[in-house]
Amino acid sequence: xxxxxxxQEVWKELNCQWDIIVIGGGIxxxxxxxxxxxxxxxxxxxEATDFAFGTSSRSSKLVHGxxxxxxxxxxxxxxxxxxxxxxxxxxxKNLVTPLGFIMPYKDNRKTKNMFGVGVIMYDxxxxxxxxxxxxxxxxxxxxxxxxSPDLKGAFLYYDAEMxxxxxxQHIIREAVAAGGTALNYCKVEKLLRGQDGIVCGxxxxxxxxxxxxxxxxxxxxxxxxxxxxxxxxxxxxxxxxRLRRLRGSHLIFPHERMPLPHAVxxxxxxxxxxxxxxxxxxxxxxxxxxxxxQLPLAxxxxxxxxxxxxxxxxxxxAVFPSAHLKQDDVISSFSGLRPVINTGASDPGKxxxxxxxxxxxxxxxxxxxxxxxxxxxxxxxLQKAASRLPHPPNLGERKxxxxxxxxxxxxxxxxxxxxxxxxxxxxxxxxxLLNAAGxxxxxxxxxxxxxxxxxxxxxxxxxxxxxxxxxxxxVRIGMLLPDGASSEMDRVRSIAQPELGWSDAQWKQEVKRYxxxxxxxxxxxxxGFAE
Ligand code: FAD
Numbered sequence: 091x092x093x094x095x096x097x098q099e100v101w102k103e104l105n106c107q108w109d110i111i112v113i114g115g116g117i118x119x120x121x122x123x124x125x126x127x128x129x130x131x132x133x134x135x136x137e138a139t140d141f142a143f144g145t146s147s148r149s150s151k152l153v154h155g156x157x158x159x160x161x162x163x164x165x166x167x168x169x170x171x172x173x174x175x176x177x178x179x180x181x182x183k184n185l186v187t188p189l190g191f192i193m194p195y196k197d198n199r200k201t202k203n204m205f206g207v208g209v210i211m212y213d214x215x216x217x218x219x220x221x222x223x224x225x226x227x228x229x230x231x232x233x234x235x236x237x238s239p240d241l242k243g244a245f246l247y248y249d250a251e252m253x254x255x256x257x258x259q260h261i262i263r264e265a266v267a268a269g270g271t272a273l274n275y276c277k278v279e280k281l282l283r284g285q286d287g288i289v290c291g292x293x294x295x296x297x298x299x300x301x302x303x304x305x306x307x308x309x310x311x312x313x314x315x316x317x318x319x320x321x322x323x324x325x326x327x328x329x330x331x332r333l334r335r336l337r338g339s340h341l342i343f344p345h346e347r348m349p350l351p352h353a354v355x356x357x358x359x360x361x362x363x364x365x366x367x368x369x370x371x372x373x374x375x376x377x378x379x380x381x382x383x384q385l386p387l388a389x390x391x392x393x394x395x396x397x398x399x400x401x402x403x404x405x406x407x408a409v410f411p412s413a414h415l416k417q418d419d420v421i422s423s424f425s426g427l428r429p430v431i432n433t434g435a436s437d438p439g440k441x442x443x444x445x446x447x448x449x450x451x452x453x454x455x456x457x458x459x460x461x462x463x464x465x466x467x468x469x470x471x472l473q474k475a476a477s478r479l480p481h482p483p484n485l486g487e488r489k490x491x492x493x494x495x496x497x498x499x500x501x502x503x504x505x506x507x508x509x510x511x512x513x514x515x516x517x518x519x520x521x522x523l524l525n526a527a528g529x530x531x532x533x534x535x536x537x538x539x540x541x542x543x544x545x546x547x548x549x550x551x552x553x554x555x556x557x558x559x560x561x562x563x564x565v566r567i568g569m570l571l572p573d574g575a576s577s578e579m580d581r582v583r584s585i586a587q588p589e590l591g592w593s594d595a596q597w598k599q600e601v602k603r604y605x606x607x608x609x610x611x612x613x614x615x616x617x618g619f620a621e
Contacts, residue, residue, distance in 0.1 A: 091263060091519070092553040094591065100273050101302050104294070108134045108309040109479055111292055113278045113323060116146035117254070117461045119315035120261040121468035121491070127270035128489045129472065131479060134307065135270065136294055138277035140559045141262055144317050146461060147255035147563050148392075148426025150340065150378055151370055153178050153186050153462045154249035155215065157193075157355070158364040159443060160208055165215070167443050171462045172216040175250050178462075182252070182492040184514025185260060189251040189368070190352035194229060194236055194244040194409065202243065209247045221247040232351055235410040246352065251370060254461060255563040256515050259552070264493055264517065274298070275555050281326040281453060282306060288452035289327065298555050311475040314455040318427040319387060327451040334432035334441060335387075339394035339425040340377030341402050341614075342569060345537070347419050348374040348410060358405040363439065365405050372538040373421060373570055376406050380438045383427050391607065392425040393616035399423065420614035422569045429457045447474050465491060493517055500524075504532050504541065511539050516547070523547040528585070535578065540565050545582060549589035557600040558607050560586060574608040 110126050112119045115137025126133040137143070155172035156164070178186040193209070195201040209221040222245070229244040230237045236244075262272050275298035282291035291308035314323045321331040354367045356376075367376045379398045394402075399417060406415045430441045445459025447470045456471040472483045496518045500509035503524045512520045524532055527543035535542055548554055548564035561568030561582070567575040575582070579601070587597050610617050 091266060091551050093551055096553070097273065097275075097296075097298050097300055098302070100271060101296060101300075101305075103271060104134065104273075104305055104307050106308075108132050108307065110134070110311045110313060110475065111136065111307060111309040112313045112315055113292065114144070114315035114317060114319070115141040115258070115262060115272065115274060116144045116315065116317050117142075117258050117261075117464045118146075118317060118456055118459070118467055119313075120146075120258045120265070121464035122313055122315055122456065122471050123270055123272065124261050124265040124268075124491050125465075125468045125472055125483075125489065127265045127268045129483045130481070133265075133270045134309070135262065135265075135272040136276040136278060136292070137272070137274045138297065138319075140274050140555065140563055141272070141553065142255040142258035142563050144319070145426040145428065146258050146317070148338075148340075148424050149254045149461050150338070150366060151251050151254055151368065151375070152189070152249055152366070153252055155212060155462075156443065156460070157191075157208060157212060157247070157249075160211060161364070162440060164442060164444070167460075167463075168212070169215040170466060171460060172212065174462050174465060176216055176218065177465070178252075179250055181490065182257070182260075182514070183495055184510050185257060185492070186250050186252045187514075189249055191247050191249060191355055191366075192224070192229060192233055192236070192244050192352050193247065193355040195242055196238070196240045197242070205245050209245045212247055218248075221245060233354065235348055235350070235413055236354065238411050249353075251353075251368065253371065253515070253566065255566065257461075259564070260515060260517065261491060263519075264491075267518075274553055274559075278323065279304065281312065281323070282308065283451075290452070310478050310480070312453055313471055313475065314453055315457070315471070317429040317457060320429060320455055320457045322387070324450060324453065324455060327453050329450045332431060333457065334430050334438070335383040336428040336430055336438045336441065337381050337383040337392055337425055338378035338428060339392075339398045339402065339423060340375050341394070341399065341406075341423050342370075342421045343374045343376065343415065343419055344421055345369070345373055347415070348406075348413055350374055354409060356405045356409040358401065359408040360401065360404060365402070367406065367409070371540070371566065371570055376402050380428075382438060387427075390619045391611040392427055393611040393618045394423040394425045395618070396615070398425075399615070417614055421572050422574070422612050423614060423616055424569060424612055425616075431458045445470075447471050449474055452478075496520065503527075508532075508534070508539070508541060512541070512544075519547070519551075526550065531585070535565075535567055536571060538567065538570055540567060540570070542581070542585065546585050546589060549586040554586075554590060557586075557604040561604065562607075562612070568604070568608060569612060574605065574612065
């Protein structure tokens with residue numbers, strides 16, 4: 091789709107009147123973009139860094155109702171979310187997949203009753219009846235790592251998981267295929283105002299390798315979907331800050347250290363906070379923390395602090411006592427910032443995860459919420475924009491956000507499981523991806539579900555500007571393999587460098603940039619940046 095030279099072509103097309111400009115290429119922007127294109131609006135999405143660079147590549151990867159929101163009595167958020175989960179399981183097949191959760195309890199009847207009522211409420215809200223109770227013997231058989239003298243039993247309930255960055259890319263690519271225009275490394279520097287003072291466009295700056303400078307771009311409606319950056323854009327309309335940025339970090343472990351059949355809910359022994367151990371993309375991930383993020387965004391990507399790493403290890407060792415998890419076991423870490431509406435709650439965990447859409451001098455901001463509720467957020471944002479659009483959106487009609495899976499077959503090129511994996515992520519592009527593969531490239535990368543042919547496909551047509559786009563967000567081996575996939579770098583180079591048309595000097599420079607990002611924000615002991 092995004093072949094060589096695509097950025098220059100898109101740049102030339104920007105100078106026209108758009109119906110909608112969406113600022114931000116995370117899940118919120120992607121959802122608005124997808125629906126706006128489906129409604130027939132001439133729509134442009136601009137992303138300052140890479141698609142899914144922000145929180146939308148750093149989540150817990152769950153499409154879920156948020157069991158713990160029940161604890162906070164946020165019933166509306168849970169109901170809305172479990173229903174969206176059911177929708178995505180049907181429409182985004184193979185990309186969003188069911189995931190069981192084992193919720194062990196250790197002590198008395200009270201905890202058992204509380205969890206028991208919780209799983210019933212959870213299933214009633216969906217509505218779907220899938221939970222069960224597991225005896226102590228059964229849970230240990232299913233997941234021996236949980237064994238401990240005080241374990242009494244567990245409940246098993248179901249949510250879903252996905253690859254967040256791939257979900258975002260998939261939605262954006264399908265919207266582009268349907269007629270939308272999207273550009274990464276294109277930052278909104280300023281908002282334009284009409285004579286009436288209403289926002290009527292943006293000034294964009296090309297931050298890509300081709301760096302074509304700044305350009306004024308006009309639109310009937312500008313939608314601010316910049317997540318944790320939302321207040322920065324709102325400064326342009328002199329609006330006071332509304333957001334609280336809450337940092338959440340995760341650690342990724344090798345599957346062999348904790349081969350889990352399902353996700354496991356953990357209560358951190360320090361403060362009884364709910365956390366998860368999640369089997370994900372051939373690894374096991376544990377998180378998350380929930381803390382106020384005090385550092386300015388302009389300083390660099392968020393990272394897990396040593397205190398957070400210790401906190402996560404404590405939680406893991408409390409629930410998996412025989413695993414003896416250490417920092418040395420960690421493959422990588424990552425950290426993201428939740429954009430939540432600030433109500434000043436003393437405990438960050440008590441801030442509502444509900445979303446909000448509002449308008450200030452013509453600028454529509456949509457933020458808060460969750461990845462799981464992106465469709466609802468998208469439709470509310472378009473509803474808010476309705477009066478300034480050439481025709482009202484037909485939001486009463488259900489429209490697809492994910493195209494149906496194509497009907498072609500694996501044809502012996504890959505295993506059935508690999509084919510399904512690819513179909514979910516690449517949809518109608520799967521056939522081309524498999525056909526583009528060089529010798530032995532339709533083969534897994536190590537023990538991961540990823541294939542080498544994905545590297546070629548992403549480098550050829552995935553809108554990659556930098557090596558970190560390729561290794562951290564397109565094919566996520568930079569997080570899934572030790573030391574940022576350093577052992578596979580020669581093969582990555584042999585595939586990606588010619589596809590991207592990089593000289594040897596550019597390759598070196600890209601590796602340097604990637605290693606710096608990895609060491610600062612993704613390594614098992616991230617260095618962060620000096621304050
Ligand atoms: P982002 O993904 O941050 O996207 C905003 C984008 O705007 C960024 O890519 C940024 O580069 C771009 N941008 C900023 N400024 C500009 C500019 N000037 N010009 C152009 N572009 C700009 N939700 C779930 O449903 N399930 C989960 O399991 C889950 N787990 C989570 C775990 C953690 C630790 C965190 C922090 C959040 C989690 N969430 C989860 C919430 C969810 O991830 C977020 O609500 C969601 O990703 C926010 O998406 P967004 O598009 O609004 O923001």
